[in-house]
Amino acid sequence: MDLTALLLSRLQFAFTVSFHIIFPSFTIGLAAWLTVLEALHLWTGRPAYRRVFEFWLKIFGVAFGLGVVSGIVMAFQFGTNWSELARMSGPIQGPLLSYETFTAFFLEASFFGILLFGRPRVPPWFYLFSTGMVALGTTLSAFWILANNSWMQVPVGYVMENGAFVPDDWSKILFSPVLWVRFPHMLLASYITGAFCVAATGAWYALRREFAAEARIMLRMGLYLAAVLLPVQLLFGHLNGEYIVHHQPSKMAAIEARWHDEKPASEVLLAWPDVENRRNLFAITLPPPFGSLIDSDSLTAGEVGLDSIPPENWPPVLIPFFSFRIMVGCWLVMLLVAWAGSYLIHKERIEQSRLLLWATFFSFPLPFIATLTGWFTAEVGRQPWVVYGVLRTADAMTPFLTARTAMISLIVYCVVYSFIFAFGTYYIYRLLRAGPAGRLALPPAAAIPNRPMSVVDEHRLSQADHHVPAGE
Amino acid sequence: MVMFWVAILAISILLYVLLDGFDLGVGILFGLTHDQTRRHAMLSAVAPIWDGNETWLVVAGVILWGAFPVVYATLFSAFYLPLLLMLAGLILRGVAFEYRYKTERMRWIWDAGFAGGSLVAAFMQGLTVGALVEELPITNGQYTGGEFGWLSPFAVLCGIGLCLGYALLGACWLVKKCDGDVPEAAYRLIPYLSVGLLAFLVVVFAFALAENLRVVHRWLERPYLFVFPGIGVVAALVLAVSVRYRRDGPPFYMMALIFAAAFGTLAISFWPYMIPFSITIEEAAAPHSSLAFMFWGAGLFVFPLMLVYTAISYIVFRGKVRPTSGHY
Numbered sequence: 001m002d003l004t005a006l007l008l009s010r011l012q013f014a015f016t017v018s019f020h021i022i023f024p025s026f027t028i029g030l031a032a033w034l035t036v037l038e039a040l041h042l043w044t045g046r047p048a049y050r051r052v053f054e055f056w057l058k059i060f061g062v063a064f065g066l067g068v069v070s071g072i073v074m075a076f077q078f079g080t081n082w083s084e085l086a087r088m089s090g091p092i093q094g095p096l097l098s099y100e101t102f103t104a105f106f107l108e109a110s111f112f113g114i115l116l117f118g119r120p121r122v123p124p125w126f127y128l129f130s131t132g133m134v135a136l137g138t139t140l141s142a143f144w145i146l147a148n149n150s151w152m153q154v155p156v157g158y159v160m161e162n163g164a165f166v167p168d169d170w171s172k173i174l175f176s177p178v179l180w181v182r183f184p185h186m187l188l189a190s191y192i193t194g195a196f197c198v199a200a201t202g203a204w205y206a207l208r209r210e211f212a213a214e215a216r217i218m219l220r221m222g223l224y225l226a227a228v229l230l231p232v233q234l235l236f237g238h239l240n241g242e243y244i245v246h247h248q249p250s251k252m253a254a255i256e257a258r259w260h261d262e263k264p265a266s267e268v269l270l271a272w273p274d275v276e277n278r279r280n281l282f283a284i285t286l287p288p289p290f291g292s293l294i295d296s297d298s299l300t301a302g303e304v305g306l307d308s309i310p311p312e313n314w315p316p317v318l319i320p321f322f323s324f325r326i327m328v329g330c331w332l333v334m335l336l337v338a339w340a341g342s343y344l345i346h347k348e349r350i351e352q353s354r355l356l357l358w359a360t361f362f363s364f365p366l367p368f369i370a371t372l373t374g375w376f377t378a379e380v381g382r383q384p385w386v387v388y389g390v391l392r393t394a395d396a397m398t399p400f401l402t403a404r405t406a407m408i409s410l411i412v413y414c415v416v417y418s419f420i421f422a423f424g425t426y427y428i429y430r431l432l433r434a435g436p437a438g439r440l441a442l443p444p445a446a447a448i449p450n451r452p453m454s455v456v457d458e459h460r461l462s463q464a465d466h467h468v469p470a471g472e
Numbered sequence: 473m474v475m476f477w478v479a480i481l482a483i484s485i486l487l488y489v490l491l492d493g494f495d496l497g498v499g500i501l502f503g504l505t506h507d508q509t510r511r512h513a514m515l516s517a518v519a520p521i522w523d524g525n526e527t528w529l530v531v532a533g534v535i536l537w538g539a540f541p542v543v544y545a546t547l548f549s550a551f552y553l554p555l556l557l558m559l560a561g562l563i564l565r566g567v568a569f570e571y572r573y574k575t576e577r578m579r580w581i582w583d584a585g586f587a588g589g590s591l592v593a594a595f596m597q598g599l600t601v602g603a604l605v606e607e608l609p610i611t612n613g614q615y616t617g618g619e620f621g622w623l624s625p626f627a628v629l630c631g632i633g634l635c636l637g638y639a640l641l642g643a644c645w646l647v648k649k650c651d652g653d654v655p656e657a658a659y660r661l662i663p664y665l666s667v668g669l670l671a672f673l674v675v676v677f678a679f680a681l682a683e684n685l686r687v688v689h690r691w692l693e694r695p696y697l698f699v700f701p702g703i704g705v706v707a708a709l710v711l712a713v714s715v716r717y718r719r720d721g722p723p724f725y726m727m728a729l730i731f732a733a734a735f736g737t738l739a740i741s742f743w744p745y746m747i748p749f750s751i752t753i754e755e756a757a758a759p760h761s762s763l764a765f766m767f768w769g770a771g772l773f774v775f776p777l778m779l780v781y782t783a784i785s786y787i788v789f790r791g792k793v794r795p796t797s798g799h800y
Contacts, residue, residue, distance in 0.1 A: 065570060069563050072526075075533050076555055079548025086548070090541020091762040095770075098538040101530050102770040102778065109524055110781045164541070166759045398549040405619050409556045416560050420567045427574060 008406035023067030029194025055436035085396035100144035108137035200364035251381035263302030265291030497642020499590025565589030602630025
């Protein structure tokens with residue numbers, strides 16, 4: 001494969017946006033869960049809720065900081081690498097991202113400061129309010145990003161004028177049915193991610209026989225929540241499929257590796273799609289009408305195959321096909337773990353079932369993998385279009401960008417991101433390993449908001465306090 | 473509507489330059505000392521507010537995209553490498569803020585990242601402004617300069633100039649915010665930095681005249697522009713007197729005024745161009761439906777809230793930073 005500027009730019013965007021999404025998908029869910037914890041603490045007065053809250057707040061801080069840092073790059077990249085897209089869709093995407101910055105970033109920043117350092121200075125109800133505002137900020141941010149991306153998937157409410165997308169109906173853009181199934185899908189993914197990370201941490205402590213009260217809270221809340229949300233996620237995933245069938249037949253055909261029009265259609269469960277010869281090797285297939293049933297809720301509906309789409313409009317088939325199956329596979333494993341775990345919790349036997357605790361512990365990467373592969377399906381499946389059906393990715397790139405320049409920037413981002421990611425995850429690991437300390441460290445008097453990652457220090461200090469006398 | 477967004481953009485960029493300017497400046501000065509106590513005091517003086525300061529860069533970026541998409545597309549793609557290096561610098565510097573206290577052994581890496589990242593970011597910002605003043609090669613609204621079309625001795629000079637300017641602004645901030653021996657060290661640096669900045673301004677003017685830059689003609693056409701350098705000179709005099717008598721408060725405000733005057737000079741000599749002298753504000757503006765959509769929510773209601781928030785965080789963290797207190 002030739003390393004053209006186009007390919008390198010796509011790789012760079014894929015790399016930076018994939019890196020970025022890991023952190024928001026974690027923090028959106030975590031912010032909501034922190035709000036619930038704080039409310040429970042206020043309501044019941046149980047100190048364990050408070051300890052769990054303080055503990056997860058530190059982890060939230062590091063992940064939030066990495067999300068912010070990697071997000072700034074995204075705001076620039078549309079202009080640097082995709083100047084044609086930026087120029088043409090700026091009148092629509094620009095205002096949407098402006099709303100994100102204006103409404104979400106400042107909400108998050110201001111109330112996050114209170115969350116970190118404001119507890120001694122504000123009444124409890126206001127602290128709870130601040131927690132809710134941070135959660136609202138992260139959610140708003142997700143909304144505007146999904147509004148933006150949904151418009152690229154199914155462009156609505158615009159007219160073309162002088163080679164630019166000019167919005168003529170914002171209500172169509174903001175109330176697009178596509179947006180309102182994709183936004184909940186992402187929100188649920190974030191909540192499930194948060195739930196599984198929390199449950200996995202609880203399982204880890206249960207396996208180590210430490211922090212019993214906290215581990216119990218984490219396991220219960222995490223697994224119960226996941227057990228309820230995962231079926232709902234299936235519903236929204238299905239609704240997403242419906243918009244794809246209606247609006248993006250080429251993506252659906254690739255996801256299903258469906259080469260020919262079928263009526264009613266069969267469903268390929270697993271296969272190796274042979275793009276060259278337009279067929280599937282080693283296919284495990286459900287007979288008709290399962291394909292029509294899954295894609296169109298119908299026993300008789302015809303489904304479009306890649307044959308009836310000009311090959312120059314095909315997405316790469318393998319990536320959407322496999323990433324979709326990986327996503328669904330992760331969902332299935334999570335569902336089994338969450339339901340089995342919830343059952344054992346209900347029977348008060350989970351702490352004795354080491355098998356299930358290990359399974360819960362090892363399933364913490366699954367929601368991240370599912371989120372990433374879900375986005376791969378959506379974004380790679382949209383190719384070769386950047387604005388589906390209207391603007392090709394190849395025509396969206398900065399016209400004069402050279403392969404050498406794109407290579408330099410790709411390398412710089414890879415190096416810088418790997419570097420900060422390695423240290424960030426190391427600090428999160430260290431926080432998790434240390435566990436929720438019994439001592440409720442109050443922030444120092446001249447504490448400093450707006451510094452997400454510095455929460456880690458508090459733990460560092462409390463460790464230092466602990467070690468110095470021991471050393472003497 | 474267009475003028476409203478020009479005003480909001482101008483306010484956001486000016487706020488960014490003033491606010492992130494001083495903390496980038498502190499970052500640059502950070503590299504000049506090895507004394508751990510001083511380094512700690514310098515960090516504490518910017519730690520509570522740097523993150524909010526940097527958000528104004530994102531604000532300016534997205535306003536540019538939403539309200540003036542042509543400018544966003546043209547400039548960001550033209551300044552591909554400078555922006556890449558600026559972002560890398562800002563990332564390393566932002567992370568360094570947080571990571572340096574996690575380790576003793578690796579601290580030198582984060583310290584180098586902090587000083588180096590600040591320096592690179594400041595330099596790249598100055599360089600892009602310089603390249604704009606000198607005019608980017610643009611034909612028919614398309615950038616035609618290639619990979620290094622922005623690179624010129626003049627642009628490099630402006631990069632160095634902005635580093636000096638930010639360092640000076642940072643020194644004035646340290647004088648205002650710090651106790652102990654940091655202000656005295658900053659006071660001693662201010663004259664050198666000022667002379668350096670002055671020398672830079674003289675060279676830039678000579679260069680502009682020698683190269684016969686179009687900006688110079690603007691000055692002759694619009695003599696009222698000299699009001700701004702006038703303000704700058706007065707501010708510089710007050711600055712000199714305050715430094716002479718070691719008055720901690722005024723230097724920062726005077727330096728900020730000098731920056732504002734320089735910003736005003738540039739903005740008005742570019743007017744009505746957004747990319748001098750090829751794309752005007754009217755040509756760059758997004759369609760009315762976009763500007764109105766942004767105006768009736770983000771512009772009218774949320775923007776004032778953002779200003780209030782910024783004001784509040786400065787009010788909460790007003791006064792001198794005590795070297796003994798602070799987060800660490």
